Amino acid sequence: MARPTVYDSSLRQRLLETTAELVAKEGPDRVALRDIAAAVGTSTTAVYSLFGGKPQLLTAILDDAFRSFGDSQRAAAPDGLRGLGLAYRRWALEHPAFYALMFSGPLGTRMPCEPTPEIAAASIVPLYEAVGAALAAAGSDDPVEPSVAAIWGQVHGLVSLELSGLGLPGIDWEAAYETALNRIERSYAV
């Protein structure tokens, strides 16, 4: 042993929080490691020592985001498919930068920061179970995956278009979302 360590879990936590804040404010590519380090009162070396580099730091942020998203989904699970859909949009609108980072895919961002697969997969388990329950209640023995994908794609697509600010200017996204949820309920519930 030589000198007392400063790169400990407390600093790691503060780095995560500050980075999440900055990323939420202006996106992952606009935040510089120097800014993060300065905001926390350390140097960029801390990021390399504690995480390995910027991609790994963003991966940690990404995993936290998926966990938060998964929590939100689990909390809404008792309210059925519609509850899951409403919670989905609410979470995405509250965390637009995270949502973009989570679902932009490898070509969307330059940083190779894919989430831990298990954490990402766990976040959609509630939807999986709700669709399975709905199919079972309807007496259908269709496979679950295509329906899960179709429903997930529906809500993800609408939220994604809303966040992208693209096309259909002046549209009432909430009304469009209601339309889509109604269509889903009509197709699957009962």
Next chain:
Amino acid sequence: MARPTVYDSSLRQRLLETTAELVAKEGPDRVALRDIAAAVGTSTTAVYSLFGGKPQLLTAILDDAFRSFGDSQRAAAPDGLRGLGLAYRRWALEHPAFYALMFSGPLGTRMPCEPTPEIAAASIVPLYEAVGAALAAAGSDDPVEPSVAAIWGQVHGLVSLELSGLGLPGIDWEAAYETALNRIERSYAV
């Protein structure tokens, strides 16, 4: 007049083609202006002289992509909603990097390269018209926008999830897409 100009429309065209090629291969953030300039045998000054900078160059690429996408949609218009949906996915899978650039939104990429609004809007006119026709044929006088958004969201979401490589490992995306298209046809056609 002094010396013959080299930064002409021909060079501009070659820059566009080379950039599109490189962007398609590895995404917009990984291509350096120096590489583009070297590939066409000029210097980075050409990009600044002909376009204004990297964002403007990417905007030009983006507009080209929306035009190509719009052409594909117009060509599929006679085949109805299902034809539009199939053409949508086909184009996206053939041009994944462009698709990501087109719909990643301001937070998804660092470059401020939003497309020209009219060009982007024109690309979904065929869908707009098909939905309007379907609603009219069904004798419905519901507003068109929410349905357009819902359907666009459905196909965009599925394609986007497929391209992101996220979640549902080993799923048959084509089957999921068929499921979604069936659901759309059942809801709107006739």
Next chain:
DNA sequence: CAGTATTCCATAACATTGTTTTGCAACGTC
């Protein structure tokens, strides 16, 4: 035809990043 001025472009300089290396500083041990 020679000189000059003007226009244009490639090269080099600059600023900002992520990353790696270096050197100093702090603590335990002898």
Next chain:
DNA sequence: GACGTTGCAAAACAATGTTATGGAATACTG
């Protein structure tokens, strides 16, 4: 109290978008 070891901050490095500079090629003028 000196030394060696460990750890971190600051400086060096590399890549990239952007801007400034210098030289070169051509048309005009005498």
